[in-house]
Amino acid sequence: MSVNHRPARSLQVLLFPPDAALALRLGLQPDIEVVASTLARPAVALVEELASVATLLADDPECRVLVLTGSAHPGLRDAALAAGAAGLVLRDGPLEDLADSIRRASRGETVIDPALGAP
Numbered sequence: 001m002s003v004n005h006r007p008a009r010s011l012q013v014l015l016f017p018p019d020a021a022l023a024l025r026l027g028l029q030p031d032i033e034v035v036a037s038t039l040a041r042p043a044v045a046l047v048e049e050l051a052s053v054a055t056l057l058a059d060d061p062e063c064r065v066l067v068l069t070g071s072a073h074p075g076l077r078d079a080a081l082a083a084g085a086a087g088l089v090l091r092d093g094p095l096e097d098l099a100d101s102i103r104r105a106s107r108g109e110t111v112i113d114p115a116l117g118a119p
Contacts, residue, residue, distance in 0.1 A: 011106055012065075014042040016052055029099045038063070043106045048091070050076075053083040064105040072116045087111030 010033040013024055023034040035042050038059045045056050045065045053065045064086040069076060078089045086105040089098060090113045101111045 011044065011103065012040055012042040013041070013102055014038060014045040014054065014056075016045055016047045022046075022118045025095050026099065026102075029095075032099060032102065044086075044102050046089075046102075048086075050079060050083055050085075053080065057084050065110075066105055066111060067103060069116070077116055079111060080114045081110070088114075088116050090115060 007012060010031050012033050014025060014035055014037070018036070020054045027034050034074075038045075038056065038103050041060060042063055045052075045063050046068050047053060047056065047065055048068050051054045051064060053067065056063055056065050065074060065084065067076075067080045067088050068086050068091040069088060070091050077088050087101065087110050093115075097113070101113070104111050
């Protein structure tokens with residue numbers, strides 16, 4: 001007998017560009033499902049390039065886009081928010097922090113990793 005540990009309505013997340021290692025780690029969260037394309041209508045997308053924010057929002061204006069970064073660059077937080085991103089999070093931070101940021105963004109919150117400065 002197959003056991004499904006995911007809630008009936010798991011939170012769908014797109015990684016743009018795809019990242020197999022991160023997808024595997026996020027997929028271990030019981031309420032997060034990583035999807036392969038915007039056709040799945042993900043609630044949240046994680047992007048590495050600022051230009052991807054506009055591309056994804058043009059495809060699905062209701063998708064909440066978080067920009068992943070390795071460090072704080074001057075003006076990046078403001079540029080990400082101006083582009084329509086729901087926030088800015090650290091790429092290499094603890095997985096639980098990233099998962100929490102995804103959940104918060106899906107609820108409509110603006111999410112800025114504390115290490116990157118307050119909104």
